Amino acid sequence: MDPINFVILASILFAIGAAAVLLRRNAIIAFMGVELMLNAANLALVAFSRMHGEIDGQIMAFFVLTVAAAEVVVGLGIIIAVFRARQTISLDEPAELKG
Amino acid sequence: MVNTVMFWIIAALTVIPALSLLFARKAVHVAMSVVLVMVGLAAAYVTLSAPFLGMVQIVVYTGAVMMLFLFVLMLVGVDQREDLKETIKGQRWIGLLAAAGLGAFLVSIIGRVTLPTADTMPSGDPEAVAIALFDRYVLVIEVLGFVLITAAVGALVLTHTPRLRPRKTQLEVQRDRVRVGADPVNKPMPGVYARHNALDVPALDPEGKPIEHSVSRVLEIRHQTQEGAEFRAALEDPSRKEGDR
Missing domain, CATH: 1.20.5 (Single alpha-helices involved in coiled-coils or other helix-helix interfaces)
Incomplete structure (x- = not known):
């Protein structure tokens, strides 16, 4: 089976993650959608690495993994800070900056 | 080339739990499903001759990131209700349509291209x-x-969070308690003065009366307490033996 199938799988996962970000109001679930999108991109990178026979795609996926870990830490910190200020993690609540 | 059976197992292991991101009500269920997705992705990496990345994926994602998500879920409370009221009218359908359109677009484009696959496997x-x-x-x-x-x-x-006021000493805590009229001393432990050494039996004061508030409130809500009066009757009536209870 051709490794391009994994790229198709990655695009399906990316679409599911995007739908989660667009549809869910719970900040943590929307954030998990972002994580799923990052991982879909990683899967595509690794599949391309396999198709080219070079290791560079895997290295890029490794870098994405590291940046994603840093991003999770900061994002969850923001969610905690918002929860402390407002007692909610709904994405629609903090609308005070709305014009 | 990649094992076909392996591909379909991985596809099922990633796509089906990922759908819980859209349909599961409880955030904890979503988090556990995403853990499954991450394990499936690790298997995909190993299949695509990237074993090191697969192991890193399991350690970093299932081991660290998703557990961090669970910690935060427990911190903010797992029963945070998700309000279903739409702020923007028709947002749900627009969002679903946009995401489905994106997926269909990507799949159709990628499905059409044919890329050559190198014969050499990358050493991962x-x-x-x-x-x-x-x-x-x-x-x-x-x-x-x-x-x-x-x-x-x-x-x-x-x-x-910066500390806005100085830390209360034990003396100040005690003064505050007395000021609002609470008991200056600890509540009697349940069961201490009673004949039973059990938490569901109220304590008896020196006059032999049961102290109702010595029993934990949780047990009262669950109706798992013993009546103090019933105990006193048993104590006063020597014909009833302790073993009857």
Whole structure:
């Protein structure tokens, strides 16, 4: 089976993650959608690495993994800070900056 | 080439739990399903001859990131209701349509291209990864170190709460309690003065009367307490033996 199938799988996962970000109001679930999108991109990178026979795609996926870990830490910190200020993690609540 | 059976197992293991992101009500269920997705992705990496990355995926994602998500879920309370009221009218259908359109677009485009697959497998074992990381990409590794340090400091700053008033001493806590009229001393332990050494039996004061509030409130709500009066009757009536209860 051709490794391009994994790229198709990655695009399906990316679409599911995007739908989660667009549809869910719970900040943590929307954030998990972002994580799923990052991982879909990683899967595509690794599949391309396999198709080219070079290791560079895997290295890029490794870098994405590291940046994603840093991003999770900061994002969850923001969610905690918002929860402390407002007692909610709904994405629609903090609308005070709305014009 | 990749094992076909393996591909379909991985596809089922990733797509089906990922759908819970859209349909599951409880955030904890979503988190556990995403853990499954991450395991499936690790299996995909191993299949695509990247074993080191697969192991890193399991350690970092299922071991660290998703557990961090669970910690935060427990911290903010697992029963945070998701309000279903739409702020923007028709947002749900527009969002679903946009995401489905994106997926259909990507799948149709990628399904049409044919890319040549190299015959040589990339070696994804730790040694090859280390040589690539610390030779060609050593500058990127150093920058990533800065990113991680910044993220750690940022998390500390975001979750730090400065103390606005001085810490209360034990004496002040006690004075506050007396001021609002609470018992200045501890409540009697349940069961201490009773004949039973059990938590569901109220304590008896020196006159032999049961002290109702010595029993935990939780047990009262669950109706798992023993009546104090019933106990006193048993004590006063020597014909009833303790073993009847």
